[in-house]
Amino acid sequence: MRPEKLVGMANQISLFMESKTDRDEALEGLAAHINDFWDPRMRRQFVDAVSSDDDLPARDLVRRALPLIRLSREDDDLPGAPKSPAGSEPINPAHRD
Template identity: 40%
Template sequence: MNLDNLVKMANQIGTFFAAMPDRDEALADIATHLRRFWAPPMRRALLEGVDNGQADAVAPIVRAALERHRERL
């Protein structure tokens, strides 16, 4: 899948969970959503894109969720 599409979808998920009053819970829920509903190759591609600087458009809340909960992904 195209990295730009993955970033767009991840950012949409982040926007949804950003409305939660508890930021820690929002970060955990973003990671949980990605783990439950994204195939492993999609998650790997997003993480690799973030790691190598190709996914700079990832929203800060999504980046924080990926960093904090990486081991769960």
Template identity: 40%
Template sequence: MKIERLIKMANDISDFFNADSDKEVAAEGVKMHLLRAWEPRMREAIITYAEQDGSGLSDLAKTAVSRLPH
């Protein structure tokens, strides 16, 4: 899967959880969704992207991705 697609998906998930006023809860929601719904290769690709650039990710997506285990 192309990284552009993963970025869009991560940002869309973050948009959904961003409705929560508690951004810690929102970040945890995004992280848990990525752990449950994304296969390991997808998670590894978005982690690598976030560590190397990350400019396309929303702030909430960056926070959630940074909390994913390697």
């Protein structure tokens, strides 16, 4: 995917998260959203693009979230579930029991 598009999407998420008063919550919320909703190849392309190109117009929070983005390899043979980052509890606890 085009790096500009991925960065644009991340910036949009960031703008929502930035309205939170708790900065840690905003950062974790941004990373959790990307980890929860972006396919691994998108996350890989995103991290590669942003970390290698300082000119990409990524927001500050987006850059700071990079280390929290989970990376996995396509050829991983169905690894066990990664641990959920904080702030990404299941949407509906009632559906879980």
